Amino acid sequence: MATEQGSEPAETAREGTGPRPAGAAAGATGGATVQIVDHALLVLKAIAEADRPRGVRELSRDLMISKSSTQRILASLERVGLAVLEEHSRKYVIGPAALTLAWKHAANSDLVGAAAEATTRIAAVTGETACVSTVVDGRRVTVFEAESSQPLRLITGVGRPYSLFSGATGRVLLSMLPEAEAERLVRAREQEGPDAAHQEITARIAAARERGYALSRGEWINGGCGVAVPIGVQGSITAALSIYGPEARLSDQRMTDLVPALVSAAGQIAVRWRQPA
Numbered sequence: 001m002a003t004e005q006g007s008e009p010a011e012t013a014r015e016g017t018g019p020r021p022a023g024a025a026a027g028a029t030g031g032a033t034v035q036i037v038d039h040a041l042l043v044l045k046a047i048a049e050a051d052r053p054r055g056v057r058e059l060s061r062d063l064m065i066s067k068s069s070t071q072r073i074l075a076s077l078e079r080v081g082l083a084v085l086e087e088h089s090r091k092y093v094i095g096p097a098a099l100t101l102a103w104k105h106a107a108n109s110d111l112v113g114a115a116a117e118a119t120t121r122i123a124a125v126t127g128e129t130a131c132v133s134t135v136v137d138g139r140r141v142t143v144f145e146a147e148s149s150q151p152l153r154l155i156t157g158v159g160r161p162y163s164l165f166s167g168a169t170g171r172v173l174l175s176m177l178p179e180a181e182a183e184r185l186v187r188a189r190e191q192e193g194p195d196a197a198h199q200e201i202t203a204r205i206a207a208a209r210e211r212g213y214a215l216s217r218g219e220w221i222n223g224g225c226g227v228a229v230p231i232g233v234q235g236s237i238t239a240a241l242s243i244y245g246p247e248a249r250l251s252d253q254r255m256t257d258l259v260p261a262l263v264s265a266a267g268q269i270a271v272r273w274r275q276p277a
Contacts, residue, residue, distance in 0.1 A: 036073075039065050043073045045137075047083055048098060049161050053091035111239055112144045114272035115231075118265040119241065120146040126258060128245035131156050132231065132269070133169050135177070135238050138185055140170050143239075154224050154244040165189055165201060168214035168228040172240040175209035176230050213259050215252060225250040229262045232270045239273075241266045 042063050047054050056074060060067040074092055077083035081097030115132040123130040123146035131145040139161040147155055156162070164170035164185060174182045186201050208214040213229045227250075228242035241262055243250075 036069075039063070039069060040073045040076070043070060044077060044082060044094075047077075047092050048094045050093075053086050053089050053093050055089075055091040059092075110234075111237060111273055115144045115239075115241070115269045116146075118268045118272075119144055122146070122241070122243065122262065122265045123148060125261065126243050126245075128243040128250065129153055129155055130241070130243045131169075133173065133228075133240050133242065135164065135173050136161065138164065138188065140164050140167075140173055148245060150245075150249075152246055152248075154221070154246065156244065162220065166216075166220045168208075168216040168226045169240050169242045171204055171208040171214040171216075172228040172230050172242075173238055174205045175214075176233055176238045176240070212263070215255050217247060217252070223247050225255065227255040227258060227262065229259065229266050231266045232273065234273060239269075241269065 042065070043059055046059055046063060056067060056071050059065070059074075060070040063070070065073075074083055074085075078085055078092070078095065081095045083092045084095045085092055111132065111134070119130045119132055127148060127150055129145065129148045131142045133140045133142045133156075135141075140163070141161050142156040142158050145156060145158050147153060162170070164174055174185065177185070182205060183202075186198060186205075189201070190198055204214075213227060216224075216226045216228075218224060223246055224244060225247045226242055226244040228240050231239040231241050233239075243255075243258065243262065
């Protein structure tokens with residue numbers, strides 16, 4: 001969110017053997033995946049989600065992929081424009097070809113197409129940034145954003161991942177997931193650090209589910225506030241509509257007063273997204 005960061009793993013004998021790297025999963029039908037493809041996608045995701053250039057050694061360590069395989073993957077990604085090697089740091093950042101993938105997703109996304117008109121209208125009516133977010137790999141990601149026209153405003157940035165456990169949007173998205181999946185994510189969060197007790201997190205998720213909305217104040221950035229409502233679930237996609245702005249303009253009372261307008265807009269998006277309002 002913005003206003004105007006060892007030892008080398010041993011090479012496996014051949015692709016398809018050895019321990020599965022962190023984050024790798026079985027295929028959609030439950031069968032085994034192709035390890036080299038898993039590795040390449042993990043490397044691509046790691047450099048895309050990083051807020052700084054990533055080096056071969058740290059990627060190898062963090063993803064549990066051998067250094068030689070990591071280097072070859074990065075060379076392939078660089079060749080097709082999905083990664084760029086910085087001259088001064090000799091580390092990698094996401095490449096310009098990723099913009100084409102992002103643009104194609106936005107152009108072909110049913111959710112983005114359904115959300116654009118209503119979300120833009122909410123931003124104009126409230127004077128605050130409005131966005132539609134979904135869950136990607138256990139994080140919340142904005143897929144469409146209409147920025148506030150105010151000189152002082154908050155933006156999330158389309159495609160940038162954030163924690164599900166900070167902010168109103170994350171709580172609403174968690175509240176729409178199957179309870180077993182939400183519980184799994186909460187348990188995984190606990191392993192990363194004792195920021196909040198399990199009971200407190202689950203209680204806040206339950207409150208968002210019961211009320212049908214959530215508020216946040218100063219959770220992801222000092223002085224930043226937000227209110228979010230659910231849009232719905234279609235297939236594997238869970239979506240929420242939110243507005244964000246500075247606390248000088250968004251008191252708890254004003255955010256609560258805006259909930260009916262957000263719910264109405266979310267209903268319009270849901271209908272266009274072929275969901276019941």
